[in-house]
Amino acid sequence: MSRENGSGEADGAGGGTPVPEQLALIRDSVRKAEVPRAKPRTWRGAALAKSLPVARVLVDKGVLHLDRYFDYAVPEELDEQAQPGVRVRVRFGAGARNVRGGRREGGGLIDGFLVERVAESDYSGPLAALAQVVSPEPVLDGELLGLARAVADRYAGSLADVLQLAVPPRHARAEARETGEVPPPPAAPDAGSWRRYGHGAEFLGALASGGSPRAVWTALPGPEWAEEIARAVQATLASGRGALVVVPAGRPAARVDAALTQLLGPGQHALLTADAGQERRYREWLSVRRGAVRAVVGTRAAMFAPVRNLGLVAVWDDGDASHSDDNAPFPHVREVLELRASRDKCGFLLGSWSCTVEAAQLVESGWAAPLVADREQVRGTAPLVRTVGDVDLARDEAARVARLPTLAWNVVREGLKHGPVLVQVPRRGYVPRLACERCREPARCRHCAGPLEARDGGGLWCGWCGVEEGAWHCGECGGFRLRAQVVGARRTAEELGRAFPAVPVRTSGREQVLDTVPGSPALVVSTPGAEPVAEGGYAAALLLDGWAMLGRPDLRAGEDALRRWIGASALVRAQGAGGTVVVVAEPTLRPVQALVRWDPVGHAVRELSERAELGFPPVSRMASVAGTPEALSAFLAGAELPGDAVVLGPVPVPDAGGAPGAARRGGGAPAGERWERVLVRVPPGSGAALAASLKAAQAARMARGAGEPVRIRVDPLDIG
Structure with missing residues (x-):
């Protein structure tokens, strides 16, 4: 890792691939190789530490072209506190160092971690001094630093960004409290x-x-x-x-x-x-x-x-x-x-x-x-799983009228005699997605093309921009009637409450997540992942609208649907105790069959073999690179990708549309911008080279001051 002074200028001793702007600095450093290394003794008239007067600092700047250590002088008054691992503040930026012909002040104060103390600096000029030791508590040791560096390299990120995740913010009162003694080891447990x-x-x-x-x-x-x-x-x-x-x-x-x-x-x-x-x-x-x-x-x-x-x-x-x-x-x-x-x-x-x-x-x-x-053991602890497919729904008069098939009603009615019944609904809200009744085209906002939703008070509203839609009609067929594509948790709870008026109905979702529910008869309507634990287990469970989870255009759609179904079904009593699960999804589909057999391992092994044939993760390593068309094209032109890399795309990135945190999480383009995305795939063994090449290309862009951002995500969860 190269050393720099506090102004952010490289001295040229570097690890990794140097960017073009650094080559001149590297040549300069070679010409200056005979210049004695800086061994500071004073700073603005103040004495420096007599032993190991140079501190190597990782500044808290999560930009890739500054992902290196910077050398600072250690004033004598900070000698005792400035130990490896402590938090420090330093001057960083233009004017943060001495210059020829006099001293120049300036440079903003920035937080950092003191990594090590050394006797001499690789930088040949005068050094800026540590401004402050924030706390004498050493929070960064060599083991954590090494782990953070390994994570940063794997994900093409900066060390400072990883340490922001790894080391929590300081709290002075917590540091002042003394820590108790280490307890003796307990006895080995029974199996x-x-x-x-x-x-x-x-x-x-x-x-x-x-x-x-x-x-x-x-x-x-x-x-x-x-x-x-x-x-x-x-x-x-x-x-x-x-x-x-x-x-x-x-x-x-x-x-x-x-x-x-x-x-x-x-x-x-x-x-x-x-x-x-x-x-x-x-x-x-x-x-x-x-x-x-x-x-x-x-x-x-x-x-x-x-x-x-x-x-x-x-x-x-x-x-x-x-x-x-x-x-x-x-x-x-x-x-x-x-x-x-x-x-x-x-x-x-x-x-x-x-x-x-x-x-x-x-x-x-x-x-x-x-x-x-x-x-x-599996058969003895898992519930009985029954399925309702499209053919069953088409023949079922109750399903056509009330969306729930007769089998589901019967299971709910029987389950309520013995305890609570869980109803899993793929989405929260009232009616989150609407479509034309005639041609099934999704209903979208005329202003931003966002999805239209029905609110409790009636009327249609855009789920992205919030504009009310008063005169919707289908742009494909001209129809004026809407149907619910996926009915939300609150609407389902309302329907079930009317069907079973004497039974309490509880909901668990984003607005309010229940932790536990009593073992008495009740209907518990929940979105995936928010299912509360019932005392004694649920008597039955309904998994509604399975096609909504299986139909997502994503590589992990089947795997995620099975995981969510099993997560809900695992809260149901065993088959021997009367536990029954009804899943409303096509029975012939592989995830549904895996649920019926309670065989998630077999499903995962089959998925793995198919992905190996197609070269998809996790058999291969993949990275997503997104940005405006111009920025993305320039980035790919300057990136020295591994020779065995395959570039897929570009394809348009959906607008985040104001969805909270969507752009930050990499789930969409910033609202109002046109972005594209490519997927870069490499075979096993080339993942480290791919991450290094993407990191070097991004560092070069930042060093040049590129205005338009490019978002990199190694091993993305969602590749579409």
């Missing part, structure tokens, strides 16, 4: 419900004895998964090592937290979630970094938790989109924990009720071993 899985007890035994097993775990339906994860953590702690568990949201984190508290007692682990508040989160994070706590459970940001002597990393439900960070460089929890398992030589556990294609590839490659139950 418990892990005995239901082939080699489950052996997996726990290996962790307890100091081993580092790697497993892809297909969990049986039911609530036992949280306790099983807690037992794996306890087994790791019993060996004197630390453990890290990452789950997709706060509700599953609370369940693992409760299971760990019950097994280990209070205060033996840290809970790192975004809703904990800045002070509490930073206090918990510090207790982990200081070594007082050796077990961590948390959501996405916890993947970087600085657990000492790491013995196990675990991720639950890796197919959930929440595991992919919304901020550059968009790292995924599963990939980061794979990196940690390889770097730290620790155990790895990927668990879910379902199975992603990436999980199947880990088993296929031999990197991890399968941890599954036999078919008898």
Whole structure:
């Protein structure tokens, strides 16, 4: 990594591919090779540190052409506090260094991390001095720095951006609190419900004895998964090592937290979630970094938790989109924990009720071993799954009138005699999507082409720009009548409430997510991922509008639909206890058949083989590059892609249309702009070269001050 002074000018000693603007600087540095290295002793008349007077600082500027360390002089008064790993403030930008003929002040103050102290600088000129040590608490050690660098390289991002995700914001009061002593290791746990899985007890035994097993775990339906994860953590702690568990949201984190508290007692682990508040989160994070706590459970940001002597990393439900960070460089929890398992030589556990294609590839490659139950165990714990297809709906008078087939009504009526019934609806709201009744053309806004929605008070409104539509007609056939393409959760709850007037109806979705519901009879209408846990399990479940999830134009449509269906069905009682699930989808489709057989692994293996034939991820590595047509064309012309790279596209990128965060997440073009996207695909083994080439091209653009942005996302979740 090249060294620079605080003005942002390179001295030419660099790692990676130099951009054209840097070549002249590199030649200058070669000509100046005989110039003695700077060994500063004073700064504006003040004495500098006598030992190791040069600090190498990573400034908090997440731009690629500044993704390097900068050298600063260490004043004598900051010598004791300016230790590797602390937060500092430095002057950065034009005028932040001494210049020939006198001193020039200026340059704004910017935050950074002091990476190391050295005796001499590679830069031959005078150095700016550290302005301030923000806190003497060392928050960045060599292990975390190395992990952050590996993640930045993998995702073609900057080290500063990764560290923003890895190190939480400082809170002075949390730093002032003292940390307790390290608790003694607990006793090794009993295998418990892990005995239901082939080699489950052996997996726990290996962790307890100091081993580092790697497993892809297909969990049986039911609530036992949280306790099983807690037992794996306890087994790791019993060996004197630390453990890290990452789950997709706060509700599953609370369940693992409760299971760990019950097994280990209070205060033996840290809970790192975004809703904990800045002070509490930073206090918990510090207790982990200081070594007082050796077990961590948390959501996405916890993947970087600085657990000492790491013995196990675990991720639950890796197919959930929440595991992919919304901020550059968009790292995924599963990939980061794979990196940690390889770097730290620790155990790895990927668990879910379902199975992603990436999980199947880990088993296929031999990197991890399968941890599954036999078919008898699966049949004994899974509910009965029944299907209703298009032919059944066409013949069913009740389905034509009320959208729900007779089988579904009967299952609901019978289930309500014994407990709550779950109804999963693909979308929230009242009637989120409308179409022409005659030709089925989607109803769109005349102003921005956004989707029209029906609100509770009547009338039509655009879901993008909010403009009311008072005189809609179909642009294709001229029709004036509308039909609901997908009925939302609130409308479904309203319909079911009229059909079962004596039964309470509860809804769970984005506006209000329920954690648990009582075991008494009730209808629980939920969007995917927001299903509450019922006491004693649900008596039955309806999975409505399956075609809406299967019909998405996305490579992962079938995999995601199966994962969401299994996630809801796993909350239903076992078939022996009367648990029944009805899925309204074509029975012959592969995801539906996998649900009926409760065989997510078989579905993932089949998907993996087909993607291998087509060269799609995860068998290949892929990157999405998007921008205006001019910027995208210029970027591709300047990028030195690997020789085996295949460029697919360009294709238009849909306008984000004002959808909250859509452009930031890479889900659409900025509102009002015309963007295009290409997909760059490389075979296995060339992923690092692809990321490096994209990063170098982006750094070159930024160094030239290119105005139009280009968005890069390595291994995007959605490739259309």
